[in-house]
Amino acid sequence: MLATTYRRPYRVSVRHVPEPTIEHPLDAVVRVLRTCICGSDLHLYHGLVPDTRVGSIFGHEFVGEVVETGADVRNLHVGDRVLVPFNIFCGTCYYCQRELYSNCHNVNPEATAVGGIYGYSHTAGGYNGGQAEYVRVPFADIGPTVIPPDLHIEDAVLLTDVVPTGYQAAEMGDIRENDTVVIFGAGPIGIMAARSAWLMGAGRVIVVDHVDYRLDFVSRYAPCEVVDFRSVGDMALHIKKMTDGRGADVCIDAVGCEAAGSAMQRLTGVNMKLQAGAATVLHWAINSVRKGGNVSIVGVYGPTFNAVPIGNAVNKGLTLRMNQASVKRHLPRLIEHIRNGHLDPKAIITHRVPLQEANDAYQMFSAKQDQCIKTVLIPPGADVVAPTPVAPTSVAPIA
Amino acid sequence: MNRSHEHIPGWGVDLDRRDRPAVPMERKPPRLQGVHWDEPVPQQSNVEVLTSTEHMRRPPVYGTSVPPRGLSGRIRRRAFRHSENDLRHWLMLLFADRVDAVESAVGDGARSPQVRTATSLGIAVAAVWILGRLTR
Numbered sequence: 001m002l003a004t005t006y007r008r009p010y011r012v013s014v015r016h017v018p019e020p021t022i023e024h025p026l027d028a029v030v031r032v033l034r035t036c037i038c039g040s041d042l043h044l045y046h047g048l049v050p051d052t053r054v055g056s057i058f059g060h061e062f063v064g065e066v067v068e069t070g071a072d073v074r075n076l077h078v079g080d081r082v083l084v085p086f087n088i089f090c091g092t093c094y095y096c097q098r099e100l101y102s103n104c105h106n107v108n109p110e111a112t113a114v115g116g117i118y119g120y121s122h123t124a125g126g127y128n129g130g131q132a133e134y135v136r137v138p139f140a141d142i143g144p145t146v147i148p149p150d151l152h153i154e155d156a157v158l159l160t161d162v163v164p165t166g167y168q169a170a171e172m173g174d175i176r177e178n179d180t181v182v183i184f185g186a187g188p189i190g191i192m193a194a195r196s197a198w199l200m201g202a203g204r205v206i207v208v209d210h211v212d213y214r215l216d217f218v219s220r221y222a223p224c225e226v227v228d229f230r231s232v233g234d235m236a237l238h239i240k241k242m243t244d245g246r247g248a249d250v251c252i253d254a255v256g257c258e259a260a261g262s263a264m265q266r267l268t269g270v271n272m273k274l275q276a277g278a279a280t281v282l283h284w285a286i287n288s289v290r291k292g293g294n295v296s297i298v299g300v301y302g303p304t305f306n307a308v309p310i311g312n313a314v315n316k317g318l319t320l321r322m323n324q325a326s327v328k329r330h331l332p333r334l335i336e337h338i339r340n341g342h343l344d345p346k347a348i349i350t351h352r353v354p355l356q357e358a359n360d361a362y363q364m365f366s367a368k369q370d371q372c373i374k375t376v377l378i379p380p381g382a383d384v385v386a387p388t389p390v391a392p393t394s395v396a397p398i399a
Numbered sequence: 400m401n402r403s404h405e406h407i408p409g410w411g412v413d414l415d416r417r418d419r420p421a422v423p424m425e426r427k428p429p430r431l432q433g434v435h436w437d438e439p440v441p442q443q444s445n446v447e448v449l450t451s452t453e454h455m456r457r458p459p460v461y462g463t464s465v466p467p468r469g470l471s472g473r474i475r476r477r478a479f480r481h482s483e484n485d486l487r488h489w490l491m492l493l494f495a496d497r498v499d500a501v502e503s504a505v506g507d508g509a510r511s512p513q514v515r516t517a518t519s520l521g522i523a524v525a526a527v528w529i530l531g532r533l534t535r
Contacts, residue, residue: 007507008500024442024460047500050492051475053465054503075433090460091434098425106439106458109450113483116462123492126448126462138460141433171421177414198407201414223407273493304489326421328431333413333420342409 002380003057003132004358009047010366012058014358020128020136025072028140030082033382034157035062035130035355037365037375039187040300043257044121045362048270048277048302051110051122059377060086060118061160062130063153066140075141082144083156084137085164085327088116088127091142102324107138113303115324123303131358133379145331155338157376158188158345163334165298165325166192166254170200172296172321173250178203180243182288184281185254186214186226188348188374189298193252194222195343202250206242208235208284210260213371221347229261236287247290255281256299269306276302286313297322351375354383449479471499 003017020029038061044052066080076082089096089104096104107116108125116138119129128135137144147156166189175181181197183190186209197205205224209215215226232238240247257277258270261284269278285295286309295318313320337343350373353361361375404410413419439459446463467475478491508514 008504023444023463025440026436026460047496050489050496052496053467053471054499055465057464072436074435088460090439091429091431092437092439096431097429098427099421099429099431100425101431107460109448109454109457109461110479111451111483112453116460122449122462122465126464128462128464139439141435142431168421171419174416176416177411196413198404198410199413200416200419201411203402203404302489303483304486329426330420337409337412340409340412342412 001133002355003128004059004355004377006044006052006054006056006058008054010045010363012045012359012362014356017055017057017132019134022068022070023136024138025070026139026141027070028066028073028076028137028144029068030062030064030084030130030135030137030144031067031382032062032064032130032133032135032379033081034064034153035059035132035377035379036157036160036162037131037358037361037377038161039189040120040256041362042366043277043300045366046258048257048273049121049123050303053122056119056121056126057128057132057135058119059129059131059135060120061157061162062118062135063147063157063160064130064135066144067134069140073140076144076146080144081147081153082137083147083160084118084130084135084144085331086117086120086161087324087327088118088125088138088143089328090139099326099329100323101326101328103326111303117324131355131377133355143328145328148335151335151338152346154346154349154376158348158374159331159334159338160327161325162188162348162374163192163343163345164327164330165189166194167196167199167330167334168323168325169193169252169254169296169298170196172298172323173197173252173294174319174321175200175202175250177201179249180204180206181250181252182206182208182239182248182285183252183254184208184259184284185299186211186218187254190252190254191218191221191348191373192343192345193254193298194218194224197250197252198222199337199342206239206248211368214368214373217348217373235261235284239288243290247293248288249290250294250296251285251289253281253285253295253297253299257301259299275306276304277306279306279308282306282308286310286316286318289316289318291316292318294319294321298325349374349376353377355379449475451479452482453484469499469502471495471502474498
């Protein structure tokens, strides 16, 4: 089968590799129908995630059709169309018993701090990912969700990570009515966090980035206020000025370890790897939020350490919340929001690309070319299953 | 500051914090359906899987992609002697990733028909040149 395999930093290659097999009685094998490139895939692509081995298949956002099931699988059947959360989880461990599915302790030998994630290095369990024609899906009875017939396949694929992560980012901010919410990052996660903040009753939503086309998009799609950080001298001071000197009630980091905005952070975090990525947004979030406010972090950072102003967080009495999204617990509510028209995930898709062109798609996404926001990869033969794609230019402002 | 939010689809539908899907953070019992096992049976595999020293036992299910190999594999095995709490663990893994990239590039080159042809031509030219020098 064809699969997107890692070769070296800034290089993936679509190659023929052996098809996956059933390795555990609770496994299924899924034929991939749609798969996305995630912003966090770029951290792998840039060689920043430890234990990313050459030949690993990337991809943790995918939907597909079940083609084989293990001996103990009862709830899933060959032919079922499923969306597969990016978390791999067992359903019975200490953490799964508390609905912390992203923290499952039974699926990742290589690390205790990280759960199991498809196609996200051996630090996340060494599972092959879904940017391929077929993929092995462990714990098939509880991980995948059968796609309801009225749910568009492109909405379904964005429910595997982007929408739940954005929603959980807002939820971890503990937003209350009329709160001012500042979201750093106008990528897909930041865009979804902005939409979700409104659902939770935010009074103001402000998105910060420096990529013009993304700020333009989110200002229409969310809709929200935007700030280009290149045009302000000091980020925290600017947010204070926008909020009568108090600061935001909630700040959300939807950027992670490759943040722009500070030459020193880029040098030490990205170029020299003296810390686990650039902590620019953590600085901005802690220093921009009001005393007693909440900082929610869904941006991805490495496992070592980052230099952050933790003293300010203590002195301001902040609440810091962070985690990988536990996708499964959010799905019923999010499907309901899509049905009711409160969320329109597929409108953020700007590119639909054959799987064979994954390397070009990675380069485009990495360089933020061609107004790229979200790219969907379509494996050979899977293009016939979906309706005519919606052109990105047809995204209309909601306001 | 009071603003109108009428133009925003679904504004405030999740205003009730107690009704949000991830509240409380640790929710017992879980609402997960379809679980019919108490403890997953261990996966059987002959693939070498490195295990964190912080695990008291190997988790029952794991990925089997790309087992450690070559010099990078030796570095990875050394890295896994140290806990996740030890910076050496992660720095050695990052170093192993770079070694792996070089090893794989060399391996790819050895398998590439173009590289093989160029290498054969180079050896032939060198042989002719050496033979010419020797027969003068």
